[in-house]
Amino acid sequence: MSLRARLTLVAVFVITTVALAISYFALLSAERAEVSRIDAVLNGIYSSVATAADPVSVAMQMAEDSDIGVTVAFVNYASDVTEVIESRINFKPAPSAELLSEALDYPVSVNAAERYRMRTFMLSPDEYLAFASSLKAIDENRADNIQTFTLVVVFGISFGVLLVLVLTRRDIRVITSLIKAADDISQGDTSVAIPKTKGNAEVDQLAAALGRMVQSLQRVVEVEQETQVRMQQFMGDASHELRTPLTVIKGYVSLLNNPAFTEAQRARAFERLEGEINRMEFLIKDLLLLAELGQTREDHETVVNFSGLVHESVDDLRVLGSERVVTSSVVDGAMVVGTEHLLQQLLANIAGNIDRHTPPDAPVFVELVLEGTLVHLVVEDGGPGLSAEMLERGVQAFERFDKSRARESGGSGLGVSIMAAIVARHGGSIELSRGARWGGLRIDVLLPLSFPPAVH
Template structure:
């Protein structure tokens, strides 16, 4: 505030100086114009050879003399000197209109006198009209303005300083409240919030924005605590199993079935490795900045039909070749029929087989998308793995190439218990599991769908869940490759 008042004082001082200079210049210009008007009038009389004696002058602030080239006075006003010109003869040399300043003693006045000279002509003889005008009134006006400014300037600066102190204090008081509130917030209490002023101004909006930021930070801390707790729990489970098996085997000694113990330890180690890989993948996805146009730099063209067939080949299922003479069969549907397998681009046929769920893929034509092949393979693998664990008879993979839209539609359908509508958003959270239908099982840690959503969002696509009647269908929309050629 001190700097503001100092700057304001400097500005007012410069403004006062400019005002005084402008006032003096304006008054001096008025004096010159008055003197030139009088001189021009007398010069016209001289040109008409009609100079009166004495010369008529309006007011007592002007004195007029008409002198010839030799410096003799030919005519003068009633109060002007008739023997000595207002200016010296050497100052009369030259042509044109001139102005000068002479001491007031030469005319019997105090202070400087403004004298203008205008050439005239009378009966072929060159003359010069001299008009003197006192500048004391200009000086008095300038001094009065200077006095007023010198008296008013300190008062004005003091008044402005008081107003600035009150206004700035009232403005910064909410800021100080925000600062003190921020200093008291420790980050441990979720109820800590900054005070919001009642005024609907920038400070109010700042407080609201800061409180929103605190809400987001608190939500992020809560997610981090939950994530760490879930991760610690998931990591502890296989480690506890491994330790228990080793302790039991140690107590039994030679009676232990070491091949069975090794198999159990290997299964727990694989589960632990998958969990660590999933956690590292999520950490990398969180750290990577958004890529331009929604696609990573490693993205390239991928044909979805072939990718579905590749992913489906990882799960058991007896492939059945269709009879070419019979023509294309109907698309695969869910129901009590026997599981079937169809490879992208081949017709679908059915056969009465038994065994584990069989992955069924169907494609109506080539569907090119842009993405990272490994990421798309991971997305489809997680979706199929999740569907296989919860289906009753089969899982159907299908792709519908885009016709007039910017996305291909990939569906993964199972006929399991499904997911309630209220829980379809929650299953995409990290370490999220449902208590019914899709409960905790030996293979999942609740990270598969979270990884799927992050990878799909990173690739510029969307994912959603819907009823399959019975079962669940995952609808995956992937961007169309702009130029498949």
């Protein structure tokens, strides 16, 4: 069933229910008002008769003066009725003894050939003076009112249905267009335009939410496309870097078969072969590590003492460069949830970059502090740093950060990308900038702090 049909049925149900309730209470109130008016006249006659010396004459006089048509009659237990003042009331069958007795206290309704309202006054133990007024007009008015209210209900339902159709026409049209847009999005078309809405708050919210979803999907698609481009470029670079040492190795292997080669030339050839093999080993190892970091996180993570790992890394820097001045300020007890060997690899890459790309006597500053719910690692060196263009570009996944430095140092050029992948794997962030101390490279790493459970 369509939304419009459901709304129409709801409108019909609500209008019918409300109209019937109003009609019922209106009819009931009108009848009660008329009956109360009759009761007031009958009670007035009773009050006058009860204190009169000649109750029959008083009753007859007041009945003639009333404007509701009161009949006065003598009634006894034998169900004999003698009308004193004629009216259109048909007393057959005559009221029972119980009704005659009950009407002594208050007016009662009698269901005879036609309904009437009656009040009685006891003349003797077996005879009553009854004064009554017909309810025929009220019954006839009820039938007329029911017919009138039926017409009103029918008109109200028709008007309500028309109003629902008019009010929902625009919203239904907008919802239909939103459904089409959502269907187009499900088919992969993220360029679909979300129709603008103005009016119904719920429809506007739906359109706004769908628009936000489309924008998010567009951003995801753009990021995915950029990642694919970088991946293709990265794979091309990796293929080239693997092909280059293979070509060199192949060439030197062919030359080694030359009997004219001297021992010095052979030693040089073996040295070059070893260097190219080491380059391939570095590159393959880093490629495998990047592939591992790109996989889904597993549930073998533990709480790692990051402060202890940083202390070990500072010691490594001092051992690697005896001429280097390493200053450190490391807070104790900084715990993070993660994979210990990956965090060790992160710090090893930072130390390795400093060792390969800075002078032996370049100073290094290492700081580890707690900032709210984060662990903040700062590593700053006194080396040449990076160009403004490279710092502005930042760290990109699947990208060799500096190919020239990689060839000069014998590395794969993937160290910074690996660091970024490790940090992202642990829910953190990494930023490269120019250091304020010596103008070299500054690395800022932020990782979520793991608070140990409270001891009770």
